[in-house]
Amino acid sequence: MDLTHLHLLSATEAARLIRDGVISSEQLVEACLAQIRADDDDVQAWTFLDPEYALTQARALDQLRLEGRPIGPLHGVPIAIKDIFDTADMPTEYGSPIHAGRTPSRDATAVALLRGAGAVIMGKAVTTEFAFLSPGKTRNPHNPAHTPGGSSSGSAAAVAANMVPLAIGSQTAGSTIRPASYCGVIGFKPTHGLISRHRVSPLSRTLDHVGLFARTLDDIALLAEQLVAFDENDPDTRPRAGIPFSSISVEEPPLAPMFAFIKTPMWQRADNDTKEGFDEIVEQLGAQVEEVELFPSAQDAWQWHQTIMGAEVAHNFEREWQNHRDLLSEQLRGQIERGLEVRAVDYQRALKLIPLLHDSFVELFEQRYDAILTPAAPSAAPRGLTSTGDPSFCTLWTLCGMPSLTLPLLQSSEALPIGVQLVGPRGGDARLLRTARWLSKKMAEG
C-alpha cells in the first residue's frame, strides 16, 4: 500500500482498512497532514490545526484497536469541524474577533458523537463570521482566485482538497450546499431537527441545520448515521429510532426514481453554464424527469426566510450588539439592525406558514416524485474573495427544513464544479441518498 496516498481514501475505505489492521490511523492522519502541508498555503481551510495533537488522537485510537477494545464506525478517521461547533480541546472562535482565543470546556453534541464513533477531530475549519456572510481566509481549491463559498468555507475546501475525507458544517440559508457545489464535493443538509445544534453558535433556531461534507455518498451515509440522535438540549430534536442511512442508501430503488425539475423564481439568476448543464441532465433523464412549476404560494418564501432569520439573528446577537458592536462586520450589523425592526406578528406569521408550505411539497412527493431537482447555486464559484456567493437556490428548502443534497455532476466552461441539488420531504433523508446514488450512476453511464 502506498502510504503517501492514503489521504485520497474515502472515510468508508479508510475505516475498513484501519479496522482490518491494514493501515493505522496514525498513517492516515499523517498522509492527511502531509496533504495539508502541501496545499493549505493556497487553500487556507483551517483556523486551528495542531498536527501533533491530531497524531496523538490517532495513536491513542490505534492503541485501543491493538488492545482489542471495541471500536466505532469512524475509528481513526479524521474529520474537520467548522469553527462554530464547540470543541473541548481546541479553540472555538466563531470566525469573530469577539471570541478570539475562546476555548470552550465542553464538546458540541455533534462533536461528542463523532468522538464516540472513534473519529479523529483533525482541527477547526474556517467559517465566515458567525456563519453569516463576511468571508474568512479560505480559497477555492480549484482556483484560489475564486471563493470556496460560505459559510462552511473551510469544511468544503478541506474535503475538496483531500485534506480530510469528512467535515461538518452548518446551513441557515445555503451554507452547506453552496460551498459544496463551489468546491465540487457532496454536501448534505439533513431534515431540520435530525442533528443536534447544542453548543453550536446559533444564528436562527428555526433555520439552523448541521451540514455534512464528503467525496462519496457512502461517506455521507456513514457520517449521517453517527450524527442523528435525540438531544434534550436541542428543543427541535425528537426521540426517534436511528436511521440506517448506509443500508437504505445502497438499496436499489424499486422503480427508477422520478424527478421534479423545479426552477424556482431564482432561475433568472442562473448563468448559462448552469442552465446548459441542467438542459443536459434533463435530456439524459428523459422520462424520469418532469419540469414542475413552483406553486404561487411559495413565491414569498424568500421573504419569510428573511423575516425569520432577521428576527432570530437579532435575538441571538443581543449581547454582541450591546457590548461589541464595533467588532461586528458591517454585513452582520446591517442584518441585526434590520432584524431589530421585525415585528412579532410578522415573525409569527412567517413561522406559521412553514408547515403549510412543506405540506404542499409533501403532496408533490406523494403524487409522483422521489426528489426535486434544482441548481445548488446560480453558477460555479464566482471569482473574488470578498463575497461567498449567492445562497438563493437553497433558501426555500432550508426554510422548509427539507433534506437537500448536492452532487458535483456539472462543470463550468472554466472547469469549475457546478452542483446539482436534490431535495426530499422532511424525514425522507435516507431515501434521498438512495435517489442521489441512482442519479450519480445514471450520469456516470452518460
Added chain:
Amino acid sequence: MDLTHLHLLSATEAARLIRDGVISSEQLVEACLAQIRADDDDVQAWTFLDPEYALTQARALDQLRLEGRPIGPLHGVPIAIKDIFDTADMPTEYGSPIHAGRTPSRDATAVALLRGAGAVIMGKAVTTEFAFLSPGKTRNPHNPAHTPGGSSSGSAAAVAANMVPLAIGSQTAGSTIRPASYCGVIGFKPTHGLISRHRVSPLSRTLDHVGLFARTLDDIALLAEQLVAFDENDPDTRPRAGIPFSSISVEEPPLAPMFAFIKTPMWQRADNDTKEGFDEIVEQLGAQVEEVELFPSAQDAWQWHQTIMGAEVAHNFEREWQNHRDLLSEQLRGQIERGLEVRAVDYQRALKLIPLLHDSFVELFEQRYDAILTPAAPSAAPRGLTSTGDPSFCTLWTLCGMPSLTLPLLQSSEALPIGVQLVGPRGGDARLLRTARWLSKKMAEG
C-alpha cells in the same frame, strides 16, 4: 332519594349512583335543568342551552347502561363547556358578534374526551369576548351586582350555582383561578401542555391553558384524569402516561406539607379582607408555612407576560383585525394595537426567559416546599359588571405554565368568597391536588 336535590351531588357521587343504577342520568340532568330554570335569570351562566337535547343525551346514556355496555368514568354526568371550545352539536360563538351563529362541525379535543368518558355536554357557558377582558352577561351567584370574574365567567358561575357539578374553561392570565375565587368554587389550571387546546379559540399558544371547575377536589381529580392526553394537533402536548389524579390526590402526604407563602409585588393590591384572611391561614399553618420573598429576577415577569400575550393575540386575531375591526371591543382592539407594535426580539427574549424563571421555582420546591401559597385575586368579586376583575395574582404562574389551584377557604366582610391559591412545579399536578386536600382538611379542623 330526594330527586329534587340531585343537582347538589358532586360528579363523583353522581357518577357512582348512576353506575350503580340508583339514579339515572335523566333524573340528574332534570334536577340540574330545574336549578337552571330557578336561578339562571339571575346568574345568566349560559349562552347556549337546549334542555331537550341535554335530556336526549342523558336518556341515550341511560339506555347504554341498561344494555350493559361499558360506561365511562363520567357516564351521565352533565358538564358546562366554555363557549370557546368547539362543539359539533352546538353553536360556538367565542362571545363575539363576529362568530354569531357559528356551529363547528367537529368537537374540540377536550370535548371529545369528555364525551368519550360519558359526560352529558350540558350546554355552552358564557365567556368574555374571545376569552379576553370584555364581559359577557353572567353575574356572580353570590350577589348579582358583582362580577363572576372572567374570562370563564359562565363556567365558574354554573358550578357555583349548582347548575352542573363540572365545567371547563381556560386561562391565559387569570381566567380560571380568578372566577373560581370570585364564585367560591375550586378552579384548577394544570401544567401547560397537559390538556389539548385543539379547536379552542386561541389567544396565545404560550399562555393558553384549559381550566377545570368543580365543587370538590375529588371532582377536580376525576375531571382532570379524563382530559390529560397527547394530541398531535396541539404542538405543546407530549406523549406521556396518564396521570392517576384520583388515586394520588387522596394519598396521605408522607410528611405534613410545607407551604411557601409568596406575596409577590401584587400584594399591595390585596384588600384588607384578603390580607387578614391570609394572616389567619398563616397562623393556623404554624410551622408548615414560611414567607418567601419572590426573587428579583421574577419582578419583570408581568411585563414578559404582557409582551408574549400582546404579540400572540395580535398574531391570532389578524383576520378579525383585517375584516371585522368594528365588531371587536375597544379593549381587544387596544390589546391588538399594542401587540402589533411588539418587536420580534422582545417577544423572543420573553419566551426565552420562561424556562429560566421556572427553574428558579423548581429550586424552591426541591429545597423545601410542597406548594406556593398566594392569593387567587386581590379581593373578593368586585361590585359591578363592567369589569371582570384583576388577574394579576395569576399572571406569574400562568407565564411559567405551573399548575395552580384555588380553594374557596376565605370570606370577605360582605360574605363573598375569597380563594386561596396553591401553585406547584410543572408536572406536579397530582401532588398539588394532594397538598390541596391536606390544606382543606387542616382549615376545616380550624
